[in-house]
Amino acid sequence: MTKKINKLQDQKKAGLLPKSRTGINGLDEITEGGLPAGRPTLICGSAGCGKTLMSIEFIVRGALIYNEPGVFMAFEEKADELAVNVASLGFDLNQLIDDKLIRIDHVHIERSEIEETGEYDLEGLFIRLGYAIDSIGAKRVVLDTIENLFAGLDNQTVLRSEIRRLFQWLKEKGVTAIITGERGDNSLTRQGLEEYVSDCVILLENRISNQISTRLLRIVKYRGSVHGTNEYPFLIDEDGISVLPVTSLQLDSAVSTESISSGIASLDTMLGGAGFYKGSSILISGTAGTGKTSIASSFANANCLDGKKCIYFAFEESPHQIIRNMRSIGIDLNNHIKSGLLEFHASRPTLHGLEMHLVAIHKNIKRFKPDIVVLDPVTNLITVGSVSEVKSMLIRLVDYLQNEGITVMFTALSLNNTFNEQTDEGISSLVDAWLLIRDIESNGERNRGLYVMKSRGMGHSNQIREFIIADEGLELVDVYLGPDGVLVGSAREAHILREQTGQALHGQAVSRKDREISRKRKLLEAKIAGLQTEFESVEEELNKVYLEEELKHKIQEDNRREMIEKRKSIKAKK
Amino acid sequence: MSNSSQYQLVLFISGASPNSVRALNNLKQICEIHLKGNYKLEVVDVYQQPELAKQEQIIALPTLIRKNPTPTRHLIGDMSDRARVLRGLGINPSDIAI
Known part of the structure; x- marks a missing residue:
């Protein structure tokens, strides 16, 4: 007062x-x-x-x-x-x-x-x-x-x-x-x-x-x-x-260099080691069934485990559905709800107008003061507004969240399989990091490839990773770059197997050759020993001749000297 | 006329404002002519008793409230329009006029 x-x-x-x-x-x-x-x-x-x-x-x-x-x-x-x-x-x-x-x-x-x-x-x-x-x-x-x-x-x-x-x-x-x-x-x-x-x-x-x-x-x-x-x-x-x-927000919010994990260790590595910047906005886009919700949930899960508060706005699935589905990949969101770190707000987009959604989101954020916010998926909002309206709403939301230093993750559904440079909402230019999950179809199967399309202000991998949803959680693996191009899924597995077989065979071959060489060496060594003996006998032979010759020569010399001596004595007698 | 049909009138005025003074004079005149001996007039200065304004639903001043005969009627203004005052009070001038 x-x-x-x-x-x-x-x-x-x-x-x-x-x-x-x-x-x-x-x-x-x-x-x-x-x-x-x-x-x-x-x-x-x-x-x-x-x-x-x-x-x-x-x-x-x-x-x-x-x-x-x-x-x-x-x-x-x-x-x-x-x-x-x-x-x-x-x-x-x-x-x-x-x-x-x-x-x-x-x-x-x-x-x-x-x-x-x-x-x-x-x-x-x-x-x-x-x-x-x-x-x-x-x-x-x-x-x-x-x-x-x-x-x-x-x-x-x-x-x-x-x-x-x-x-x-x-x-x-x-x-x-x-x-x-x-x-x-x-x-x-x-x-x-x-x-x-x-x-x-x-x-x-x-x-x-x-x-x-x-x-x-x-x-x-x-x-x-x-x-x-x-x-x-x-x-x-x-x-x-x-x-x-x-609409009164300005572009003057303070930025943070602090990082927060994406929830997938291999994705953090792809993003230069530490994950996303705190207070940044992240867009995950992909076609239906590529695992957008799984990434978002794992992001929420990882941060709740860190003791951060998270609010999850679901426009498509009910909280119970999400919790059940995420349990199948080893993420227990229910725990976080019980501990009060996670809050779900599910509403059909048609419940009320776009602005109302924004007000409702705003209000919940103001009350709960979360560290991260997930909107899944923003594409559904298109049912209650035009593209430009949705975009302007999201811009205002992102502005607000950045002002508050809250990290936000959007998921967006791409409607067709062709490679979209722009998302349907045109928000890709707005966000700080954009992950794209794409179906890679080959050999009669569909696999998921994850790209980091952009990540402002941090070094990030330019490579496509294969995105695997397993019972233990999410994982990114390097795709196999072979002579036939990028291999994913079973093709990658098969190629790896083939390569292992090849290596075993190769090892076998190498050891056989080694053995042959040693055998050959032994053979040659034996031959060398034979020749040596032969050479010795020849040498001995030659030596014998030489000795005989010398002996003969000596005897002859002795004889001649004897003769000279004999002649001298004869002369003296004379 | 019986006592039950006696006119009970309350005039609410705002101090000595010209409208109030006029209303009081006009009303007294009308009553003397048309309701002689058959009315009771109470004059209330709302400045003195402001709590009555809410109670009696008073907005405009001067206001005359006819409490009896029922139903209650409100007459506002300085009572200069005699025909309207009579109509508001429910008096048929031709009946009473001498």
């Missing part, structure tokens, strides 16, 4: 328009702080678009959250009718009335009971409202719907001038007021008056296209303040009104 007062004072000091928070989800973001404090705001729209609900929520939230009592002056519904209407939103109006936080004044005007007899003014209404405001010290006032006065009273001139005076009077009172008005044919209100005297005009609409209705809110004017100018979808559910300021 003090914080709020300080804020208001700060705003006053800065010369800014002080604002009064509505407490309605998202509306304060669009109006950048709430409705103009102490000034009247008009909420207009056709029947059933939520004017009364929005205004009563403004009063109730004001009383509950901001401790600002409020007066609700009803020209249409009686107090007990209102109490019943808002009880469905979980507000106990009677309790708030007893606590003097809210005062409801039902104004009953019945034309047939009233006779106009001359000049009059609406001072009675002023006194009545003034008394109600003062009795509980109200800061907020709602007049719903003031133009009912025109139905009960004749004098238009008086009414118009009195309504002008009423707006002025409300400003002087310093109450933040909401006036509701029925939409006119060519103007925002039937009387074409309230929109000029209000400082802020909010237009509510209920648009129906393709038999699906979407509630939209637009701020037509806001004096002295900037505000979002787009049409914002809003949702009325058991928590009241939620407005989604989806």
Whole structure:
């Protein structure tokens, strides 16, 4: 409370328009702080678009959250009718009335009971409202719907001038007021008056296209303040009104370099080791039955095992179906649901309009604060919107999630088997990582091939991996690149087998050759030994001749010397 | 006329605003002419008793409420349109006019 007062004072000091928070989800973001404090705001729209609900929520939230009592002056519904209407939103109006936080004044005007007899003014209404405001010290006032006065009273001139005076009077009172008005044919209100005297005009609409209705809110004017100018979808559910300021997002979100696992170790390797970046968006596309849901579930499973929170939006299968199916590949999602880490939200796309889906997704994310979000499959949303609408919705969702640092995984069904460079929703340019699963048909069987089409900001494999769904989970195996091209499935298995056989045979052959060589060596060695012996005998022979010769020569020499000696002795004798 | 058909009238005014003063004067005149001795007029200043505004479903001022005879009727304005005032009060002027 003090914080709020300080804020208001700060705003006053800065010369800014002080604002009064509505407490309605998202509306304060669009109006950048709430409705103009102490000034009247008009909420207009056709029947059933939520004017009364929005205004009563403004009063109730004001009383509950901001401790600002409020007066609700009803020209249409009686107090007990209102109490019943808002009880469905979980507000106990009677309790708030007893606590003097809210005062409801039902104004009953019945034309047939009233006779106009001359000049009059609406001072009675002023006194009545003034008394109600003062009795509980109200800061907020709602007049719903003031133009009912025109139905009960004749004098238009008086009414118009009195309504002008009423707006002025409300400003002087310093109450933040909401006036509701029925939409006119060519103007925002039937009387074409309230929109000029209000400082802020909010237009509510209920648009129906393709038999699906979407509630939209637009701020037509806001004096002295900037505000979002787009049409914002809003949702009325058991928590009241939620407005989604989806288009005001900017491309300035902080990025993370942290990685989170994809749940398949071999896929992480393909993505450079660690998996996806935290806060990135991942698209998995493929034809029917290629295992998109299995990848998404395994991604959710891995992160839940890490203690991260995950929210799974299923547009095709029921949670029970998914849990049962994933159990067959060894993923137990039920455990995570029990531990509160995983939440399933299954809805048929045709349940409500696209914008409503976005609001619902937004709301659940805001409440659950997950680390990862899975949408399976986004292609089904096409049944409730055109391609461009789905794309714009997804862009806004991705923007929001990136802002929050939440990792999101989409699955998308490709309708034909031909290679699509673009997904049907045209979101492939939007996402950070795109995995494509493709059927590879050969040898009478279908196998799954997984590519990493893109993965921003990380090195990733350019190869096709064969994607195998087994009882133990998901696995990626290298496809076999043989002389005949890429082989997958049984062809790959067969080729590997063939190769193993070949290796065994080859080994056999090699050892046989080895043995032959050694045998040959032995043979040759034996031959060499023989020759050696032969050579020795020849050598011996030769040596023998040589010795004989020498011996002969020696003997001859001896003989000759003997002869010379003999001759010498003969000579001497002489 | 019996007592049960006595006119019970309550005029709600806002202080001494011109409309209120006019309404009071006009009404007194009408009552004296058409309902002499057969009416009870109460004048309430809503500024003094604002809680009555909600109770009596008052929006415009001045407002005259005919409490009796039933059903309750509301007459708003300064009572300057005599024919309408008489119609609103359920008085047929030709009956009573002398």
